[in-house]
Amino acid sequence: MDRIKTIEALTRKALWLSNWTVHHANHIRPNTDGVKVGGHQASSASMAAIMAALYFGVLRPEDRVAVKPHASPVFHAIQYLFGKQSLQKLENFRAFGGAQSYPSRTKDTDDVDISTGSVGLGVAFTAFASLIQDFVRAKSWADTSRPEGRMVALVGDAELDEGNVYECLLEGWKHGLRNCWWVIDYNRQSLDGVVREGLYDRIEAIFRAFDWQVVTLKYGALQRAAFAEPGGDKLKAWIDAAPNAIYSALMFRGGAAWRERLNDEIGDQGDVSALLARRSDAQLAELMGNLGGHCTQSLLEQFEAAGASDKPTVFIAYTVKGWATPLAGHKDNHAGQMTSAQMETLRQSMYVRPGHEWEKFEGLEDAAEIESFLAAVPFNTTASRRHTSLAVPTIGPQFVGTGPTSTQTAFGKILDAIAKTDSELARRIITTSPDVTVSTNLGTWVNRRHLYAQRDMVDVFQAEAIPSAQKWRFTPEGQHLELGIAEMNLFLALGAAGLSHSLFGERLLPIGTLYDPFISRGLDALNYACYQDARFLLIGTPSGVSLAGEGGAHQSIASPLIGMSQDGLASFEPAFADELSIIMDWAFDYMQRSGDARPDLADWPRDVTGGSVYLRLSTRSIEQPPRSVDQALTTGIIRGAYWLKPPTPQCEAVIAYQGVLASEAIAAASAIGGDRRNVAVLAVTSADRLNAGWHAAQRARLHGDDTATSHIETLLADIPHRAGLVTAIDAHPATLGWLGSVLGHRTITLGVEHFGQTGTVNDLYAHFGIGAEAIATALRVSMGR
Ligand SMILES: Cc1ncc(C[n+]2csc(CCOP(=O)(O)OP(=O)(O)O)c2C)c(N)n1
Numbered sequence: 001m002d003r004i005k006t007i008e009a010l011t012r013k014a015l016w017l018s019n020w021t022v023h024h025a026n027h028i029r030p031n032t033d034g035v036k037v038g039g040h041q042a043s044s045a046s047m048a049a050i051m052a053a054l055y056f057g058v059l060r061p062e063d064r065v066a067v068k069p070h071a072s073p074v075f076h077a078i079q080y081l082f083g084k085q086s087l088q089k090l091e092n093f094r095a096f097g098g099a100q101s102y103p104s105r106t107k108d109t110d111d112v113d114i115s116t117g118s119v120g121l122g123v124a125f126t127a128f129a130s131l132i133q134d135f136v137r138a139k140s141w142a143d144t145s146r147p148e149g150r151m152v153a154l155v156g157d158a159e160l161d162e163g164n165v166y167e168c169l170l171e172g173w174k175h176g177l178r179n180c181w182w183v184i185d186y187n188r189q190s191l192d193g194v195v196r197e198g199l200y201d202r203i204e205a206i207f208r209a210f211d212w213q214v215v216t217l218k219y220g221a222l223q224r225a226a227f228a229e230p231g232g233d234k235l236k237a238w239i240d241a242a243p244n245a246i247y248s249a250l251m252f253r254g255g256a257a258w259r260e261r262l263n264d265e266i267g268d269q270g271d272v273s274a275l276l277a278r279r280s281d282a283q284l285a286e287l288m289g290n291l292g293g294h295c296t297q298s299l300l301e302q303f304e305a306a307g308a309s310d311k312p313t314v315f316i317a318y319t320v321k322g323w324a325t326p327l328a329g330h331k332d333n334h335a336g337q338m339t340s341a342q343m344e345t346l347r348q349s350m351y352v353r354p355g356h357e358w359e360k361f362e363g364l365e366d367a368a369e370i371e372s373f374l375a376a377v378p379f380n381t382t383a384s385r386r387h388t389s390l391a392v393p394t395i396g397p398q399f400v401g402t403g404p405t406s407t408q409t410a411f412g413k414i415l416d417a418i419a420k421t422d423s424e425l426a427r428r429i430i431t432t433s434p435d436v437t438v439s440t441n442l443g444t445w446v447n448r449r450h451l452y453a454q455r456d457m458v459d460v461f462q463a464e465a466i467p468s469a470q471k472w473r474f475t476p477e478g479q480h481l482e483l484g485i486a487e488m489n490l491f492l493a494l495g496a497a498g499l500s501h502s503l504f505g506e507r508l509l510p511i512g513t514l515y516d517p518f519i520s521r522g523l524d525a526l527n528y529a530c531y532q533d534a535r536f537l538l539i540g541t542p543s544g545v546s547l548a549g550e551g552g553a554h555q556s557i558a559s560p561l562i563g564m565s566q567d568g569l570a571s572f573e574p575a576f577a578d579e580l581s582i583i584m585d586w587a588f589d590y591m592q593r594s595g596d597a598r599p600d601l602a603d604w605p606r607d608v609t610g611g612s613v614y615l616r617l618s619t620r621s622i623e624q625p626p627r628s629v630d631q632a633l634t635t636g637i638i639r640g641a642y643w644l645k646p647p648t649p650q651c652e653a654v655i656a657y658q659g660v661l662a663s664e665a666i667a668a669a670s671a672i673g674g675d676r677r678n679v680a681v682l683a684v685t686s687a688d689r690l691n692a693g694w695h696a697a698q699r700a701r702l703h704g705d706d707t708a709t710s711h712i713e714t715l716l717a718d719i720p721h722r723a724g725l726v727t728a729i730d731a732h733p734a735t736l737g738w739l740g741s742v743l744g745h746r747t748i749t750l751g752v753e754h755f756g757q758t759g760t761v762n763d764l765y766a767h768f769g770i771g772a773e774a775i776a777t778a779l780r781v782s783m784g785r
């Protein structure tokens with residue numbers, strides 16, 4: 001059996017298994033809650049031949065693939081044929097513990113490279129993965145003996161509606177993107193219907209504008225052969241002119257409908273009618289469905305030809321959604337599923353005996369030959385395609401001075417102190433920022449460690465002797481990846497860099513900075529990076545209304561709540577430079593902890609499994625506490641809180657603040673009489689970790705561990721029940737408002753709930769009631785005045 005025939009047979013097998021997996025989940029497995037299970041038979045069928053050609057023919061172990069989310073059933077079927085997916089997980093597709101609805105690198109166990117689900121993100125991720133691969137391989141410390149991989153996205157045509165696809169094209173063009181393939185499943189259907197005419201021309205023009213190689217797979221080999229017959233040119237002209245909706249509708253209606261239509265429109269031309277008459281209805285339907293994206297021969301030829309170059313390449317593969325099934329072409333087929341009767345017909349056409357539906361080689365001619373072909377498929381020749389890398393040792397907190405400072409300034413100094421060291425840690429850091437490098441204080445780091453580019457470029461301003469604080473030299477050894485303003489790109493880049501250890505076998509410690517409010521602009525990509533378990537340090541600065549004159553459009557209110565609720569991200573908001581030093585040192589370790597261990601119930605803060613870290617910083621300079629940091633303080637800072645002014649047994653009120661309001665909290669506490677009134681001050685460095693620890697302890701107690709106690713419960717244990725609690729934050733008050741529920745203290749929550757405006761810090765603090773005076777008033781009220 002030749003290679004093409006074998007891959008065609010495997011295509012049919014993957015098509016069958018994917019349809020059967022969805023059918024089984026929806027119609028055979030008992031449904032216990034009445035909620036639809038779902039799954040996408042038509043979207044899967046659309047890509048079956050493309051994916052079979054890639055996985056069984058073209059891909060190499062070093063390649064990394066993002067599969068369009070709703071082709072998950074075909075992906076799992078292919079992995080099942082490779083022996084990397086279990087029958088049990090297929091039987092449990094979309095059920096608890098089963099194969100995931102959309103390919104997931106963290107939740108699936110069958111070698112998913114890149115998670116998908118939110119359309120467009122997996123596509124753009126491949127571009128950043130490729131840039132990161134180049135970044136890593138340009139470093140003198142990198143092991144370049146491994147082959148370079150190609151980053152491949154299997155793209156639904158409607159995914160091209162997502163803006164981040166174009167944002168990443170711009171970034172890719174700037175950075176000399178290579179080794180990136182996007183294969184567009186051009187079925188001209190989205191979820192709701194058939195796409196507009198003429199999309200092809202727009203897509204082609206866009207990719208050419210960004211200097212991509214464009215390969216069009218419009219006609220399959222059968223069609224090309226028919227075009228060579230007498231009258232074939234007219235058939236081709238008809239196909240080229242056919243509106244998308246008509247083509248889809250006829251695909252759905254089948255051979256007799258095709259004949260009627262073609263006879264009506266071009267059948268009066270003798271050679272065309274002869275061409276049609278030579279084919280049965282079934283053959284005619286096969287011919288018209290033989291678009292490039294379903295033709296194994298054409299796919300293999302074009303993939304292999306394009307592989308000769310490392311130029312980014314888009315393949316526009318014409319397909320029919322629901323190909324080779326009764327769903328083909330129907331405009332409502334996105335969530336549509338075959339009926340049991342239709343599945344029965346498909347089963348028979350695949351020569352699958354009842355009761356043998358899951359068998360890998362059932363109904364295949366030359367099963368033994370196919371089995372040995374599968375064992376030798378290049379993509380499947382390594383046991384694990386995921387890498388591990390050695391831990392990068394941390395170098396301890398870098399303390400940077402004692403005078404008044406802001407956390408943003410301290411951040412720049414700490415990074416600069418790291419940059420000065422000849423440490424592995426310093427070498428493995430990659431910084432990146434969406435056009436706010438200088439304004440987030442990365443400038444001195446960049447001066448020392450340079451910007452990354454594939455080739456050396458001098459800083460023209462420096463060469464021309466124009467004085468500037470920024471010395472922007474570009475070099476392959478450079479460690480700063482300069483991005484344009486698009487925040488989605490920042491998070492996609494952090495996602496890719498944060499998986500470098502697993503994708504490319506080289507650990508990177510990515511640090512991304514952006515203005516805190518614009519986290520929202522990239523939120524889905526942030527969530528996506530966390531979902532993939534990428535590891536990075538995110539710096540949001542400046543933040544809150546404390547950025548004063550920058551004004552209302554730049555003031556972040558919700559970001560601490562985002563930090564608390566985002567899984568995979570531990571968030572902190574330090575007030576002082578020493579806290580920041582300690583948190584950053586801890587973060588470099590936390591980012592590298594293995595994600596493999598299962599967190600136990602008491603470990604919601606993920607101290608075993610690690611994660612990414614987000615620091616909300618400020619440009620407002622405040623007095624620093626004169627102190628040396630001991631182990632107890634370090635522990636408190638990392639757990640999320642410590643007593644800045646501890647309670648006495650007579651404590652009447654507690655002020656708990658997070659972040660830059662430290663100075664207001666301290667002032668308010670002393671304003672109302674200090675020790676005489678027994679006001680304690682709780683410095684919260686991480687509402688997120690405090691809250692998570694509290695939840696974890698509750699959960700552990702619910703499971704019978706009566707000894708479980710969280711850090712916040714310990715801290716508040718000695719506060720008399722009658723004492724009041726005032727919380728203060730330059731952000732949404734709900735961030736700290738929950739503290740009162742821990743042990744039942746009456747609580748007044750201060751914070752910002754409405755859009756701000758420009759003004760001085762004092763104007764704004766007074767306006768929002770978060771200044772020292774407002775805090776003092778709240779304390780008095782909480783103590784009964
Ligand atoms: C960000 C986002 N928005 C909406 C969806 C819901 N959704 C899933 S698939 C889809 C349309 C997909 O069409 P296309 O990419 O052309 O793939 P096809 O089904 O044609 O293979 C939509 C809107 C999603 N998954 N992600």
Ligand SMILES: [Mg+2]
Nearest residue numbers: 157158189190
């Ligand atoms: Mg589509």
